[in-house]
Amino acid sequence: MTHDATSPIHGALASPIASAPADASRTARRRTIVATSIGNGLEMFDFTVFSFFAAIIGKSFFPIDSGAGPLLLAMATFGVGFVMRPLGGILIGNYADRAGRRAALTLTIALMMVGTALIALTPSYATLGVAAPVLVVLGRLLQGLSAGGEIGAATTFLMESGPMSRRGFMVSWQMVSQGAAALCGAMFGALLSATLTPASLESWGWRIPFVLGLLVGPVGMYIRRNLDETFEAPEREQSAFREIMQCYLGRISLGTLMLVGGTSMLYIIVFYMPAYGVRTLHLPVATSFLAGCASGGIMMISSLISGLWITDRMSRRKPVVIVTSLATLLCVYPAFKWLTTAPSVPLMIGIVTLVMGIATLGTGSYFLLIMEAFPRRVRATALAMIYSLGVTIFGGFAQFNVTWLLHRTGDAMSPAWYLLACGIVSQIALWCFPERPADAAPNP
Template sequence: MNYSATPQPADRDAAQRVATAAGGAPTALAPEKRASHAKAIAAITLGNGLEFFDFTIYSFFATIIGKLFFPVEGQLVQLMLAVGTFGVGFIMRPVGGVILGGYADRAGRKAAMSLTLWLMTLGSAIIAFAPGYATIGVAAPLLIIVARLIQGFALGGEVGASTALLLEYASDRTRGFYGSWQFVSQGANTVVGSLLGVALASTLSPAALESWGWRVPFVIGMAMGPIGIYIRRHLDETLPGVEDGAAQAASTPLAKPAEQPASLPVRKLFRDHARSITTGTLTTIGGTAANYIVLFYLSTYAIKILHLPMASALWAAWTGAVVTVICSPLAGALSDRLGRKPVMAVSRVLLILAVYPAFMAINAVPTVPVLLAVVAALAVLVAFTAVPNIVMLPELFPRAIRATGMSIVYCLGVSIFGGFAQFFATWLIQISGSNLAPAWYLIGCSVVSLLPLPLMRETAGKPID
């Protein structure tokens, strides 16, 4: 059974436009069709959430991983190496975006998303069973680095393919809402990961947690990969010429996937859409820096800088993730109504004004209630900053190169300013001696991300194909 009922998403939009042109209101979807699209959203985002669970759980256990795999003097340097290895995974994201995004634009979204899940499972397995430095020496951190590179490569293709598929299921008036579920899935995986981290930190002794407890989430993520692959098998493909029959392929200007050279999407992208690549990458900097500092780094910051217990600090990640899950669909729907650019601009200006006082507050009163209140407030702004951004990126490119374009632009912005956000924040603390330094980093990234907005076209409510 397929998750999306006929007609296909493109046919559904066409039917709505015909109804509107005839003088009537757009035809509403039947209840069973709405239900099938809800199942499709669940299938797409569940697999995406599993991949982000595998990728981000590393951040929650960075302090333990740093101790076991990077035995250098000084806790802050140890942490820098651990979170730096977290960032190493992002180096491969643009490579994965080019290769796997191009694959999604040739072989289809489903094929690419299945491949990314297998790769993510492999990376989790390596981390789950890697011996520590005390057992195999320098080979231990090298194994962690290899695993992170594999995971980064996989996510580089996953985000573009899954976000493109979400938007291609939607109508012109609902793309923001549909695309917001990409960010909901990322928040949901953080909820699950942080709860698991809290449970392990609360129930296991420090010795047991360092010995084997920290490996449990990676084993779970590894085991869940095949489940996500099975669930996604029942999705309908939205790329013309793939699984839809020869008749549809012959009626579209796109060549069949088998006839497209592997480099065609990439060549066409950089030849015809250089401006979209540049502006899209710059605007992504603000959203990704906010995401990784607020939702991931603040829990590590609470442990190492504020000296809060690990179980208590992980509640900060849980709080931020829950707020993100709640606010993301609202942010997507608001961007459908008001436009992507206004929602992004207002939320980023508010974030610039709020982040420095927020860091001052948690340093002045380093308690769990204050930390959770600050994280919750910032997470609201993160959702309204990041959701319109991630929706707007695939809207900048035509269907034939959408997954590739989305992957490359998103990964270029995320790789340095998101993946290494925790490293930069920790490094700034060390060289400046100020615990407020992470706020400077987030403010700088947010200001840069506002600069290209006037040069970008508004995409909300307008046809993209």
């Protein structure tokens, strides 16, 4: 007895088999999300923890008598990681466009693990002498090199791993992982500060989050090494970096300027606002922990909302980025005016939540707008260059710039003026950036 393809028996037997590739595809996408989130989150986790314990790290490795000297040197050590980002973006982005995304992702997490190990395990200056600060600086240099290439390789891999209709959802996990890591970093910092004595915290307690982050690294490396490659490098006569410099330099410049508003918003609202609340507005020290948790949590939620219900339902990327960035700018002045007039912890938490919530609604569309503007053969290098340059120049120096403005003007509204200026620059660049037409064949 035989059955044709339309018979009920044939359909019943074929259904599980037909769904197997879809199930396998969903499993592969989950594995991709986990693998990229671990490496990307580890970077933000280390960033948050280092910021939280900067004063203690300064005392451990820079024994200078000046009261502010150790902290300044610790922040300078932190800053050298930003200096390495553009180099990491070029080198590792180029590697991802030549050897494949998987190879680049494996390299970035290996570099991040070595850098974290140097910070977590290096003995203090009192034990090791001058070699101690040298090793810590070397650790930050390796972390910066890794971070510069991580975003380009990881976000491109996320985009290319999903179907066209789910690109926004896949890319949204880049910011979800950052939010989760910032939340965990703030919670670890607060927990250790509350449970350990100051002596224990300065002696060994500050190392615990770095060690825990280091233990997660091998899991991420194992998963990344077993991912399916999404990119087969073509035969090329010149490197991706050289092609970009010859053909796409204008887009790189505009893309970097587009990032000015977003990266300044992230580094000021998430990392500077807690210190601003305590030092300038004289709010309780607990504000630092609460603001860190609020910003990390809302980044996770808002990014997921963007990926699930906004980015993939819009045929164009630019309108989403324009609307969310303009809405964020419109909130900045009244929010800071209210906060400086009647400062309070609930108001601080509310402002951080509101501003970051609106800002991160457009991040998925922003990343796709950038990546879809470049051919696949140079995509990882292009995104890595744009992101690393923007974060280094405008994100890494945002806190310094606002602190300088506050010192020079004495105006508590200085963060608002700075954010508004950066936002205007981003809006101009955004309107000039070329978007692929909605009816054009998309880059694969």
